[in-house]
Amino acid sequence: MNVFAEIRAAVVAALEGMMAEGALPGGLSLDNVTVEPPRDAAHGDMATNAAMVLAKPAGMKPRDIAEALATRLADAEAIASAEVAGPGFLNLRLKPSVWADVVPAVLAAGTGFGRSDMGGGTKVNVEFVSANPTGPLHVGHTRGAVFGDALASLLDFAGHAVTREYYINDGGAQVDVLARSVYLRYLEAHGQEVAFPDGTYPGDYLIPVGKALKEKVGDQFVEMGEQGWLAEIREFATEAMMGLIRGDLEALGVEMDVFYSEKSLYGTGRIEAAIAALDEKGLIYEGTLEPPKGKLPEDWEAREQTLFKSTAHGDDVDRPVKKSDGSWTYFAPDIAYHYDKVERGFDALIDVFGADHGGYVKRMKAAVSALSDGQVPLDIKLTQLVKLYKNGEPFKMSKRAGTFVTLRDVIDEVGSDVTRFVMLMRKNDAPLDFDFAKATEQSKDNPVFYVQYAHARVASVFRKAGGENSDTALAKADLSLLAHEDEQALLRKLAEWPRLVEAAAGAHEPHRVAFYLYDLASAFHSLQHQGKMDPDLRFLREDAPALSQARLALIRAVQLVIAAGLGILGVTPANEM
Secondary structure, three states, X not given: OOHHHHHHHHXXXXXXXXXXXXXXXXXXXXXXXXXXXXXXXXXOOEEEOHHHHHHHHHOOOHHHHHHHHHHHHOOOOOEEEEEEEOOOEEEEEEOHHHHHOHHHHHHHHHHHOOOOOOXXXXXXXXXOOOOOOOOOOEHHHHHHHHHHHHHHHHHHHOOOEEEEEXXXXXXXXXXXXXXXXXXXXXXXXXXXXXXXXXXXXXOHHHHHHHHHHHHHHOOOOOOOOHHHHHHHHHHHHHHHHHHHHHHHHHHOOOOOOEEEEHHHHOOOOHHHHHHHHHHHOOOEEEEEOOOOOOOOOOOXXXXXXXXXOHHHHOXXXXXXXXXXXXXXXXXXXXXXXXXXXXXOOOOEEEEEEEHHHHHHHHHHHHHHHHHOOOOOOEEEXXXXXXXXXXXXXXXXXXXXXXXOOEHHHHHHHHOHXXXXXXXXXXXXXXXXEEEHHHHHOOOOOOHHHHHHHHXXXXXXXXXXXXXXXXXXXXXXXXXXXXXXXXHHHHHHHHHOHHHHXXXXXXXXXXXXXXXXXXXXXXXXXXXXHHHHHOHHHOOOOOOOHHHHHHHHHHHHHHHHHHHHHHHHHOOOOOOOO
């Protein structure tokens, strides 16, 4: 049940009737007609922009359209009144029964209330985290992991067929550095004193990897030159790091569907095939790039390279795919990887990058546009930095990691549920301050606690109520008894959930779910507080069993929607706190 969609359908039907009768010109597009909550709740329950968006194509004054539409909508079954405001906005007030009908709809659907078929089963690939396999995940990866996982869940809830994917960056020079770092720990395991040169990975997390390598090969590599051990240790170390990363993701509640290896693109013809596909479209050529703007790097020189004409698909400059020495650039395997996604039949792609990858956005979008002939959209979401604090002081770096705070450090401090919710309380492209003390305090200022407490409070009320209070029984309650303004406000907030799901999914913004849950919890806590002030407003009234039943039905619906929203965010609902 989506009240906003139902009222929009009534508005559209009225406009179509006006066109059929000649009150409006025929053939007008109604695609941009919206029905939304008004900016000021005093103006009504909903507002439509119909007259404003149709005035120009209809060649009419918006107010004239609005007045005619108001007259027609006054007869609609769900609408109590329709009033014209300003130059032509139309404010609508709904009959109380419309809001009350939301409760049995929630009780019938359970935590599936708000699920949408908006996505129509479209296949969406969400690639996120994709950290270099050189160590444990750090706090920046944590935000990307939480955002990507919640976005994937949101899209699934909205009717998309979602694949969660991790791109293993195991084809670059950084994995050679990892192998050399593990080799030093291997020598250390044999009792040798070692020093870590700049650029290697000195974190303690490689100590057990060095010991495991010793157990596997003994002293075979101790006196051997790098050429003899590099390839084998590289593979051993990568597998060890991916095991570590998988464990980190599991601790955060993230389960990937696909782990895709960059290394699998090399020597298999996949990069060549992707570049050939672009070449067939006339987008590959030999040329020399203009020097970069500003001060030239000391090692810059004009040289002919193999270039991708990315400017033909919205990029600022063309991009090299092969160096003058014949080796591939970093961009080439990225093109091949996305070509593989297109070839796998995905209808849409989403990449979640860290803030430091902003320069890749246009080139990657250009590549996917070219490879798919503009048929497969690519949305790249950037996650901004996270600053960690404890009691207002910066959180110290992890000794285990050596240079950064790890995902495990964060989870060890506050747990997975708190970590996930806090990470989603800001839009992904906004910086985030994460204070461990505030994230665990029990107050209204802590959104995690506030939402969890609402769910737990409902559970507490039901424990006190006892008796037969199944969702089926509650659905038969007389909801017309819910007449208090705070009860009506809670009904209205519940009705927003299906619309919120579709809007958040369409915008790829799971933080909207966290914001909504906080507002819903706030409306619930407000009603519960009123009961403390006025005994007549308590959820349980021995002298009014029918009213108690109606209020139990209402707060159970709140609990179910909170559970559904927390499920999207990957947070466990609490029944006791």
